[in-house]
Amino acid sequence: MTESVVDGVDGLAYREFDGERRLATRGSPVYGEPTDGVWRLWDARRSKLAAAVERGLGPGLTADAGVLYLGAAAGTTVSHVADVAGPTYAVEFAPGPLGDLVAAAEERPRLFPLLKDARRPATYAGIVEAEVDVLVQDVATRGQADVALRNRRFLADDGRLLLALKARSEDVTREPAAVFEDALERLSSDYEVLATERLDPLHADHLAVLARPRE
Amino acid sequence: MEGAWFAELDPADPEAAASAVRESRRDGPADWPGLAVERGVVADREAYYDALHAATTAAARAAVAEHERADDRRLVEAVRALDDTERVANELAERVAEWAGDTASDGGAEAVVRTVVDRESEDELDRRLVGLAERAAGLYAERDELRATVERVAPTVAPNLAALAGPVLAARLTALAGDLESLARMPAGTVQVLGAENALFAHLRGHAPSPKHGVIYTHEYVRGTDPEERGSAARALAGKLAIAARIDHYAGDRRPELERDLDERIARVRERTADGETEEEP
Ligand SMILES: C[S@@+](CC[C@H](N)C(=O)[O-])C[C@H]1O[C@@H](n2cnc3c(N)ncnc32)[C@H](O)[C@@H]1O
Numbered sequence: 001m002t003e004s005v006v007d008g009v010d011g012l013a014y015r016e017f018d019g020e021r022r023l024a025t026r027g028s029p030v031y032g033e034p035t036d037g038v039w040r041l042w043d044a045r046r047s048k049l050a051a052a053v054e055r056g057l058g059p060g061l062t063a064d065a066g067v068l069y070l071g072a073a074a075g076t077t078v079s080h081v082a083d084v085a086g087p088t089y090a091v092e093f094a095p096g097p098l099g100d101l102v103a104a105a106e107e108r109p110r111l112f113p114l115l116k117d118a119r120r121p122a123t124y125a126g127i128v129e130a131e132v133d134v135l136v137q138d139v140a141t142r143g144q145a146d147v148a149l150r151n152r153r154f155l156a157d158d159g160r161l162l163l164a165l166k167a168r169s170e171d172v173t174r175e176p177a178a179v180f181e182d183a184l185e186r187l188s189s190d191y192e193v194l195a196t197e198r199l200d201p202l203h204a205d206h207l208a209v210l211a212r213p214r215e
Numbered sequence: 216m217e218g219a220w221f222a223e224l225d226p227a228d229p230e231a232a233a234s235a236v237r238e239s240r241r242d243g244p245a246d247w248p249g250l251a252v253e254r255g256v257v258a259d260r261e262a263y264y265d266a267l268h269a270a271t272t273a274a275a276r277a278a279v280a281e282h283e284r285a286d287d288r289r290l291v292e293a294v295r296a297l298d299d300t301e302r303v304a305n306e307l308a309e310r311v312a313e314w315a316g317d318t319a320s321d322g323g324a325e326a327v328v329r330t331v332v333d334r335e336s337e338d339e340l341d342r343r344l345v346g347l348a349e350r351a352a353g354l355y356a357e358r359d360e361l362r363a364t365v366e367r368v369a370p371t372v373a374p375n376l377a378a379l380a381g382p383v384l385a386a387r388l389t390a391l392a393g394d395l396e397s398l399a400r401m402p403a404g405t406v407q408v409l410g411a412e413n414a415l416f417a418h419l420r421g422h423a424p425s426p427k428h429g430v431i432y433t434h435e436y437v438r439g440t441d442p443e444e445r446g447s448a449a450r451a452l453a454g455k456l457a458i459a460a461r462i463d464h465y466a467g468d469r470r471p472e473l474e475r476d477l478d479e480r481i482a483r484v485r486e487r488t489a490d491g492e493t494e495e496e497p
Contacts, residue, residue: 087248087264095282102275110264112271114236115278126218126239127271129247153243 009062011084012053015039023050027083028107031076031100040080045202047077048138048164052208055197059134059162059210061085066132068154070118070147071139074100075111081136082111089128093117118147121154131156138164145186148211152190155213161191167205176205183207190214219247220270221256232270233277287372287395290365294386297361304354311348328352374469375459379452379477380434387430388456399464406460407431407453431456436481441488451480 015024017034024039034041044051052058061067065085072078072090074097082088082104090105091114092098098115105111116124118139135155137148148163155161165183167176184193191211199206216222218241225231248263257263308324317327331348334341362383369382373395377385391409392398398406408415410430417423428437428449440448455477462470 095278098275098282099279102272102279105268105272105275109268112267113275114271115275122240122242124239125244126222126241127220127236127247127267128244130244131246 009084011063012042012061013039015041017041023054025080025083027079030079030104030107031074040083042080047080048199048203048206048208049077049136049162050080051199051202052162052164052197052210055199055208057162057195057197057208057210059136059160061134065134066129067134067136068128068132068151070135070137070151071141072101072113073097075104075113077136077138078111079104079108082108085134086110087129088112089114089124089132091116091118091124119143119150121150125153128154130154131159133159135159135161136163137161140164140166140169142170144169145183148187149190152213157213157215159213160194161209161211161213163187163209163211164199164203165207165209167207176207180207184209187211216250216254217241219245219250221247221251221266224256230273232266233273236270236274237278283372286368287389290368290372290386291390291394293361293368294365294383294390297358297365297383300354300358300361304351304358307347307351307354311344311351314344314347325355328355373460373463374467375462375473376456378469378471378474379459380431380456384430384433388460391430395460395464398460401457401460403450403454403457406457407449428453436477440481440485444484444488447484447487448481451484452477455480 011026013024014021015036016022017024017036023042023044024036025042026038027040029035029040033043042050044054053061061081061084063084063086067081067085067088069078069081069088069090072092073094075090078088078090078101088111090101090111092101093116095115098113101113105113112127114124114127118137132154133156135148135151137144137151139147141147144163144165148161165180167174167179170179170183180196184196187193187209190213192214193209193211195210197208199208218239220232220235220239224235248260251257251263252259257266305324308328311331312318312324312327315327315331317330328348328351331345332352334345336342336345365386366382369385370377373385373389376388380388388406388409389395389398392401401409408426408429411426411428414423414426418425427446431437431449431452434452436452437445437449455473459473462468462473
């Protein structure tokens with residue numbers, strides 16, 4: 001069995017699924033994904049973070065990394081993050097998908113589900129610890145750059161932001177490239193952008209942004 | 216420490232921790248695991264994360280439960296709106312029919328509205344008549360949308376009740392009770408006469424016989440049963456509906472055996488009329 005470890009991280013690996021080399025994490029299944037022993041497929045088609053990691057934009061998900069994840073939805077992606085990383089805070093503001101997120105958290109003692117609005121960090125600053133190593137944001141709502149700026153306060157100075165920017169959430173009528181340019185411009189006040197990747201065709205009109213905070 | 220979720224916590228009260236997670240306010244984060252250990256709130260970081268996990272999952276679970284409860288209230292509003300739009304539409308349609316001089320045609324006022332909207336208007340008064348008919352037609356269309364929505368949503372809010380009563384009647388019963396929890400608390404005899412409050416009060420004042428059924432009359436198992444046995448059918452149906460409401464409110468899973476039981480009970484009630492004998496239920 002081919003198994004190449006990603007970034008020297010234990011719970012994250014490339015494994016063979018149906019003859020293809022695919023990203024996988026070690027943990028109990030959450031949403032009916034294919035499994036192979038203790039490993040479960042982390043599908044880049046379903047997860048923008050998986051797509052970003054596959055394209056070399058890994059934000060440094062190591063076993064002891066603290067993670068703040070904004071826009072957790074039903075927990076598809078954040079469950080994989082919690083398989084790999086340390087304490088993982090999962091923020092989602094819609095109560096609808098929260099039940100599934102809680103189910104994923106029940107199997108993961110270091111995954112903390114929070115029903116909070118990512119535009120209002122003061123509602124979770126008394127819960128989420130300071131200096132997390134990784135901030136993941138996938139909120140698909142207007143004002144995505146602002147959300148990243150407001151949550152800068154949680155990130156360690158040597159931490160990383162991995163932002164999945166959805167063009168259509170900002171403005172359906174404008175060219176995605178122009179929307180991305182504006183968002184990156186706004187981000188640059190507090191973040192230094194290290195790399196960007198379009199996630200098409202897996203995720204249409206999405207840009208993955210890897211950045212680090214400015215001091 | 217101010218605003219930390221564990222700042223003013225009674226460690227023996229898990230619900231307090233969950234509500235602190237929901238209500239905590241503070242500008243910036245701090246090293247909460249470190250501070251909690253330092254202040255002796257917990258023995259070590261692992262114990263801190265265990266407590267945080269218990270508190271955050273409990274808070275999230277409570278929020279999910281609240282959200283689901285809220286759904287039955289929205290369903291109640293939708294079915295009330297369905298009845299309101301129908302009532303108002305009928306009122307306007309009757310005015311249209313009278314104005315158009317067409318009060319006898321088949322299909323009632325709703326059918327008249329559909330013919331009047333297609334009329335050529337010759338003068339200002341005609342235009343107003345057609346305009347009014349258009350409003351009424353719009354309301355009927357909205358009523359149809361509301362009914363479709365109620366039919367779609369009721370099975371997600373109260374799956375067993377909707378399966379037994381049909382989605383619209385399930386929503387009406389919930390509306391008459393106020394919400395699903397109130398319906399779940401009602402004895403079967405009350406469910407049986409929900410919607411027949413006027414008849415019930417008349418009975419209580421001694422003016423009338425006790426009503427045998429309320430809104431559940433619209434159910435095929437009551438309406439389609441011989442009048443002699445209708446009271447028994449209504450009692451059997453109400454009994455199962457009360458159980459279904461309780462399961463939906465307290466458990467939430469589907470129990471197909473409820474429908475089977477009800478089908479059998481009704482079949483037995485109807486057999487009695489077929490045999491020509493009538494006897495009172497115990
Ligand atoms: C594209 S989905 C996230 C999918 C998820 N990250 C995954 O891969 O499993 C975007 C989510 O962000 C949530 N969201 C949008 N605005 C938000 C806000 N201001 N605060 C928290 N969550 C938000 C939405 O409710 C939605 O569930």
